[in-house]
Amino acid sequence: MNAWGLSTEGGTRADGLAVLTDHQRAVLRCLARGLADHEIARVLAVTQRQVGVVVGEILRALDLRDRMAAVVYAHEIGMIRLPVPYAPV
Structure with missing residues (x-):
């Protein structure tokens, strides 16, 4: 199990990044940070339509069902690091 409570089957899920272009990884990183198209x-100086096309390419390349799955995937593999919220004891 990983931090999101989902199991990683087979090799490491980060292996999937190898099939993405630099541009696709940049879009995925933005998605994972919660940015809208x-x-x-x-941010990337492209059209909104181009972003939608690239998101579709990412979903197909990583065999993910939707944008939320792509966000979870990016977080699971450590593509971005968000601060852990402070929880007083």
């Missing part, structure tokens, strides 16, 4: 388009 229009925000990703602005």
Whole structure:
């Protein structure tokens, strides 16, 4: 089990990143940070339509069912690190 409570079957799930282009990884990173398509388009200087196309390519390449699965995937493999919320004891 990993931090999200989902099992990783077979090899490491990070192996899937090898099939993505640098641009696709940049879009996935933005998705994982919670950006909407229009925000990703602005950050990466592409059109919103291009972002949608790339998201579809990512889902197919990684065999994921939807955008949320892509976000979970990115977090599971440690593509981005978010701070752990402080929990007073």
